[in-house]
Amino acid sequence: MTGFLGVTFDAEQLEAGRILFAQDCRFMLSAAELAQVPEAGLPEVAFIGRSNVGKSSLVNALTGRSTLAKVSNTPGRTQQLNFFELGEALRLVDLPGYGYAEAPKSNIAAWTKLVNGYLRGRVPLRRVCLLVDSRHGVKANDREMMEMLDTAGVAYQVVLTKADKIKPAEQGRAVTDAEAAIRKHAAAFPLVLLTSSEKGAGIPELRAMLAGVAAAG
Ligand code: GDP
Numbered sequence: 001m002t003g004f005l006g007v008t009f010d011a012e013q014l015e016a017g018r019i020l021f022a023q024d025c026r027f028m029l030s031a032a033e034l035a036q037v038p039e040a041g042l043p044e045v046a047f048i049g050r051s052n053v054g055k056s057s058l059v060n061a062l063t064g065r066s067t068l069a070k071v072s073n074t075p076g077r078t079q080q081l082n083f084f085e086l087g088e089a090l091r092l093v094d095l096p097g098y099g100y101a102e103a104p105k106s107n108i109a110a111w112t113k114l115v116n117g118y119l120r121g122r123v124p125l126r127r128v129c130l131l132v133d134s135r136h137g138v139k140a141n142d143r144e145m146m147e148m149l150d151t152a153g154v155a156y157q158v159v160l161t162k163a164d165k166i167k168p169a170e171q172g173r174a175v176t177d178a179e180a181a182i183r184k185h186a187a188a189f190p191l192v193l194l195t196s197s198e199k200g201a202g203i204p205e206l207r208a209m210l211a212g213v214a215a216a217g
């Protein structure tokens with residue numbers, strides 16, 4: 001058993017996660033508009049969060065690749081949905097980040113159309129991982145995203161990123177604050193995971209959770 005801030009996963013679950021993510025992960029395509037989104041196939045798990053939250057780093061840490069998702073230092077530039085296929089089990093969908101202060105209004109409108117269009121109408125979408133920087137906690141635009149997901153009826157879970165950037169003493173608080181923030185949200189999975197792509201903390205646990213999603217079909 002591995003304990004991780006009150007969350008326990010047994011050896012079998014962790015092994016299922018390890019096996020799932022040990023499979024070949026291949027880039028499928030980038031969709032800049034809804035018409036380019038691939039036909040429904042494998043169950044999908046999507047990743048979303050504010051620009052610079054550490055989304056690309058997390059996708060890379062999960063898949064054990066350093067270059068699969070592009071880690072960028074220019075937030076707000078990419079406006080594409082990136083699809084990856086993990087063996088014959090799961091699709092990972094890297095959604096463009098939100099909340100970039102300098103983004104022009106036209107970009108925000110395009111982002112909203114693309115992301116909301118995908119999230120609202122996607123039949124194989126099983127889970128959204130809503131990434132939140134553990135240093136900053138849940139912000140107003142994260143709450144807006146949660147409300148959108150509640151309305152769309154898409155199951156989501158909060159994953160805290162960059163745990164290595166806060167002191168161990170602050171980590172429990174970051175989790176309980178995030179859990180309090182999601183309590184009122186109908187479609188939120190009540191469990192918050194704390195991760196560090198840099199140090200690997202929480203990555204086996206997130207893999208185990210996603211293996212559960214994949215196994216449910
Ligand atoms: P994205 O814009 O959400 O895809 O974020 P990136 O993955 O590009 O990461 C943004 C910045 O945060 C980069 O400089 C990363 O190196 C850094 N970063 C991402 N994850 C972590 C982490 O777990 N720990 C630390 N210390 N830095 C991280």
